[in-house]
Amino acid sequence: MLDFSAFSLFDAAFIVIAGVTVIAALGVVIFRNIIHSAFCLILSFLGIAAIYFQLHSGFLGVVQILVYAGAVAVLIIFAIMLLMNQDANRTNQTTPNSKQLFAAGGITAMILAALTAAIGFTSWPAGQLQSIDNSLNLLAELMLTDYVIAFETAAILLLVAVIGAILIARGVDDK
């Protein structure tokens, strides 16, 4: 596996992007200040968008940047600014119960080990990454033919969720 003769610029780009993404994701979980966690989360979203661009699916990369690094990040940071009323360095604590923390780490390590073993033992099909990006045409065709009902349902779901979010966050009038 560590055969560096076939090492290309593509592989180097993957390693750098994946490293930045994983380190940023670790930052989300490790930092004690939740604002720092939120900015790490944005960096991690941008890294995942770079992975999409590297996989030649540019449309999904743009959607990722718009929806996650744009809308979701702004929503989270606004919520943090509305909700934090204490010392910023104590806003993102781990659970005080060390037994619970140990159990969380144990479960995570077991699941990661199981997934890694499963990936190692699977015989993957030897597919090659196609360098042409025709996914935009394919996606548009799928969305408006075979998956049109799912597409419309997703639209209604978004509308209902946004109206529901406004109603829940506004609260009930006492009058």
Place this chain on the structure above:
Amino acid sequence: MIGLPHYILLGSVLFSIGLFGVLSRRNAVAVLMSVELMLNAVNINFVAANKFIASDAAVGQLLAIFVIVVAACEIAVGLALIIAVYRQRRSVDLSDFNLLKW
């Protein structure tokens, strides 16, 4: 050299980090952020499998877009619920979220 297993491995690592965040954080907003990480990890798997195995069909990318839609709904409703509880309890600590307990 870099192939489909490496992308799947990246997805697994991100999923595990998100899972640890969900299980170990006390701040409700931090738990939502970790859930977003887990959903993104799944999206990487969808797109990588689509591109490496069946790149003449875009169903994997379509599923990833639906996951993004549902994740956006989830974060909007989740943050609204957290704000609603914060009005009652003046706290976002998950151990204070016991309004439905009797």
